[in-house]
Amino acid sequence: MTLRDVAAFAGVSPSTVSSVVRGGASVSEHTRRRVQQAIDELGYRPNLAARRLRSGRSHVIGLALPSVTVPYFREFADSVLRVAREHGLSVLITQTHGDARRERAVCDDPYLRHVDGILLVPVALGQEEAKSLSATKPLVVATASYSAGHADSFDTDLFEAARAVVAHLVAGGRRRIAVLAPGEAQPAENDGRYLGYVAGLRDAGLPVSRRRVVATDEVTFAAGARAARTLVDRAPETDALFAIGDALALGALRGLHDCGREVPADVAVVGFGDVAQAAYCAPTLTTVDPGREELAERAVALLAERAAARASGVCLPEPRHHAVGFRLVERESSAAARA
Known part of the structure; x- marks a missing residue:
């Protein structure tokens, strides 16, 4: 099945199907559902290689985090995967195991060679090391304690x-x-x-x-x-x-x-x-x-924006630091002490 087959089946133009596949926001929800139903019924799968050649993008982002066995990072990865799907992106996940050397080298990781951008969650890099990170593709540092100088970064206070x-x-x-x-x-x-x-x-x-x-x-x-x-x-x-x-x-x-x-x-x-x-x-x-959902949504959206701009030659503002809010969730384990 081709994209044109899906368009004919759904009664829309090929460009509309393409927009739905890419996760574009210009299609109405009614049309999006109709196109998605056609995709599901016909079993259509995008030709990623052809898509990459046409757009100059892989439509894949990399996520480098300490470990998927730690509950917080596992749930953060799940949030990133969900948001990425909404943007028409796939995610490659690599674990650094909290090793500073691996965090420093993530931009040169062969596994992430063809991604459009990288979301790095470091725990071992020092302040100056984080600031010195450099990359040839969009990089977002989602971290607890540091802000990087040559990449966009997100931080909770x-x-x-x-x-x-x-x-x-x-x-x-x-x-x-x-x-x-x-x-x-x-x-x-x-x-x-x-x-x-x-x-x-x-x-x-x-x-x-x-x-x-x-x-x-x-x-x-x-x-x-x-x-x-x-x-x-x-x-x-x-x-x-x-x-x-x-x-x-x-x-x-x-x-x-x-x-x-x-x-x-x-x-x-x-x-x-x-x-x-x-x-x-x-x-x-x-x-x-610590604003995990907000961080995932904003970081992935920023990576998608920068990757699209890079592919089309559009200049974006210089990387900067972004603040994410926190909330104390009070439950039973911290009830007041007995008088």
Whole structure:
């Protein structure tokens, strides 16, 4: 079946079918449904090679992220896939496993050689390394703590988000607040969430106790459970913990249970990421939504725009930094302390 066959079957022009296939916005919803029904009934599949030759584009974007096994990144990838489909794009996914060398080299990755643009989610690159990233194709850096100088970047104000978490816990009567964070000896000093945690404690006139700072080797349920047990052993007086990552927080719920600590009666728990499981665990998990859906929608749209402009020779504004909002999602795990 060809595009012209679909057009004849649907009673529209070939250009209309082409627009629907590309995800163009100039077609009415009624016509789009009619064309899509014709595509489905006829089993039409676009000739991607011919399409690429005509447009100078592959209509594929690359997504480089640490790991699809971490719940937040898995759900972010799902959001990117959904938004990409709406723009008529396919997605190639590669995992960097949080390795700075692989994050630096993602623009030269042979696997992503033919994509129209790359969406990079780094966790290991430092500020200067992120700024020095260069690419021969559109690059968007969707990251928590850095903004890149030669690429568009998206960022949530993690400092203020973490500060809001601590303020929420303090308002609930918590005074001995711990943090679980990825890191070797201690949380990375360039992580806005850790710095916001420290600032939140100081705002409330509370000390920053090193005994209540537990670093983890990875962001997994098991690591969160181990960290919670370490925390109870090291600082048994802890009455709240902020986990920098929902996987850590969900694991911490189990670790605290193993130590005989009730949540939230004895210890309040707050995570970060607002993954789907947070709303269905027991107790349900208070967490921060860092604007994952907004980030996916805006980042993919920007990549699509820049890729189309590059193919047609149109100049676009210089890359810049874009802010994404956050929201504290209050659930059962951080209910106020008992009087």
